[in-house]
Amino acid sequence: NAGVTQTPKFRVLKTGQSMTLLCAQDMNHEYMYWYRQDPGMGLRLIHYSVGEGTTAKGEVPDGYNVSRLKKQNFLLGLESAAPSQTSVYFCASSQGQGSGGELFFGEGSRLTVL
Amino acid sequence: QQQVKQSPQSLIVQKGGIPIINCAYENTAFDYFPWYQQFPGKGPALLIAIRPDVSEKKEGRFTISFNKSAKQFSLHIMDSQPGDSATYFCAASKTWVTDKLIFGTGTRLQVFP
Numbered sequence: 135n136a137g138v139t140q141t142p143k144f145r146v147l148k149t150g151q152s153m154t155l156l157c158a159q160d161m162n163h164e165y166m167y168w169y170r171q172d173p174g175m176g177l178r179l180i181h182y183s184v185g186e187g188t189t190a191k192g193e194v195p196d197g198y199n200v201s202r203l204k205k206q207n208f209l210l211g212l213e214s215a216a217p218s219q220t221s222v223y224f225c226a227s228s229q230g231q232g233s234g235g236e237l238f239f240g241e242g243s244r245l246t247v248l
Numbered sequence: 249q250q251q252v253k254q255s256p257q258s259l260i261v262q263k264g265g266i267p268i269i270n271c272a273y274e275n276t277a278f279d280y281f282p283w284y285q286q287f288p289g290k291g292p293a294l295l296i297a298i299r300p301d302v303s304e305k306k307e308g309r310f311t312i313s314f315n316k317s318a319k320q321f322s323l324h325i326m327d328s329q330p331g332d333s334a335t336y337f338c339a340a341s342k343t344w345v346t347d348k349l350i351f352g353t354g355t356r357l358q359v360f361p
Contacts, residue, residue, distance in 0.1 A: 138291070174257065176337060179293070210262040224291050235280050235341065237349065239291030 136160050140240035141227050145213045147247045155210040164230035167192075167237065168200060170221040177224065183208055184230060206246030215247045225242050231242035252340050256350030261328055269323045269355045271338035281321050284351075286335045293317050295336070296323075297328040316322065328359045 138159045146152055157166065167182040172203040179192030183202040196217060199211045208227075212219060222244050253272045261267045273281075284299035298305045298321065300313040304310045309326040325332055338352040 174353055177351040235282065235297065236294045239293065241289070241291050
């Protein structure tokens, strides 16, 4: 079982460039999330989706956009990358309301913005 | 912003020791407290979770202790092994509301042989 798959795993950008991170899950989960992980900051929620075609802002949404056109995919976009967006990004999914609360994470995408 | 405060930031123990990681929360409406384990280069994975109707939950060598009045909960790892070396995150939310799961800042545990 693939679970949650993130692509790419590594990326280096120059300030001002744009990019998209792709997350795919094969568990038929309703909810999907994008987190960023920074040293000493834990996991902070960027955006999330509670179903196909829906998105919502999390704790740190500025500078990011997302789309959930298909239930199994959740895209995270950076329109104009900044050095402050250097981080490890994790996608996660869950069954949603009434599921017991377990999040299933991908292995992460390490982004460096120069 | 509702916070979950986690300590210590890092922890070093010898094999067989009992590392303890502590977390404190603010929102009294929280009633779901999971712990996630993350190995280097991997994503976090659910380790164990507790709800406040019990004061303790054990799964193998991992135990969560919960103190509702103090709004604190902790993870104990019995007979720790080098394979337990990982980063541990506590978290809190209202039951089933996974879109509002608040994570602590993480504890890096190193267990030496």
